[in-house]
Amino acid sequence: DSGVTQTPKHLITATGQRVTLRCSPRSGDLSVYWYQQSLDQGLQFLIQYYNGEERAKGNILERFSAQQFPDLHSELNLSSLELGDSALYFCASSTRRTGELFFGEGSRLTVL
Amino acid sequence: AQSVTQPDIHITVSEGASLELRCNYSYGATPYLFWYVQSPGQGLQLLLKYFSGDTLVQGIKGFEAEFKRSQSSFNLRKPSVHWSDAAEYFCAVGFSGTYKYIFGTGTRLKVLA
Numbered sequence: 001d002s003g004v005t006q007t008p009k010h011l012i013t014a015t016g017q018r019v020t021l022r023c024s025p026r027s028g029d030l031s032v033y034w035y036q037q038s039l040d041q042g043l044q045f046l047i048q049y050y051n052g053e054e055r056a057k058g059n060i061l062e063r064f065s066a067q068q069f070p071d072l073h074s075e076l077n078l079s080s081l082e083l084g085d086s087a088l089y090f091c092a093s094s095t096r097r098t099g100e101l102f103f104g105e106g107s108r109l110t111v112l
Numbered sequence: 113a114q115s116v117t118q119p120d121i122h123i124t125v126s127e128g129a130s131l132e133l134r135c136n137y138s139y140g141a142t143p144y145l146f147w148y149v150q151s152p153g154q155g156l157q158l159l160l161k162y163f164s165g166d167t168l169v170q171g172i173k174g175f176e177a178e179f180k181r182s183q184s185s186f187n188l189r190k191p192s193v194h195w196s197d198a199a200e201y202f203c204a205v206g207f208s209g210t211y212k213y214i215f216g217t218g219t220r221l222k223v224l225a
Binding site: 092 | 146148155212213215218
């Protein structure tokens with residue numbers, strides 16, 4: 001158990017819909033990362049927050065957005081969903097810069 | 113440009129055989145180096161990490177990795193593979209003073225009984 005909690009574990013929805021994925025980092029970790037893992041794209045960095053502020057942005061689509069709340073949990077919002085958005089979405093947290101990342105078990109999104 | 117390369121997409125070994133998974137990085141300085149393992153349907157678990165010091169790093173589950181600066185490599189090894197080691201392995205680098213990480217594309221390990 002990494003201490004990072006992600007909900008829901010599985011989600012099935014239809015194209016055009018909007019979903020929210022939630023992540024609770026390890027106790028004390030201020031930094032949260034979101035990754036997308038699909039079969040053809042591997043592990044892709046989406047976005048990172050530190051103590052409520054966005055710090056780095058990767059290959060995140062404009063249809064996707066995220067935020068980190070004062071209690072440090074984070075949400076990833078995916079809208080106007082397309083079939084290609086079907087993937088595993090991982091959250092990871094870290095205590096400090098370049099320290100190891102601790103990953104949650106992921107949220108598997110299936111878009112039909 | 114900064115990059116991480118895992119040249120082997122798939123590797124198959126027999127149970128009890130030795131294993132080496134390759135990882136090369138491209139970066140002007142020495143990054144922080146990590147190996148993660150992902151079992152099917154699971155998240156990524158840290159196997160080991162290198163920040164500085166001894167270039168041979170011991171990790172969990174009997175894995176070790178050696179940092180070779182001259183080759184910009186951080187190869188993962190295990191002397192005797194168990195069937196439960198079948199998984200996908202990711203090499204990653206982090207950059208001192210930043211929040212940035214780059215992951216390799218992964219190596220999928222299959223273990224034959």
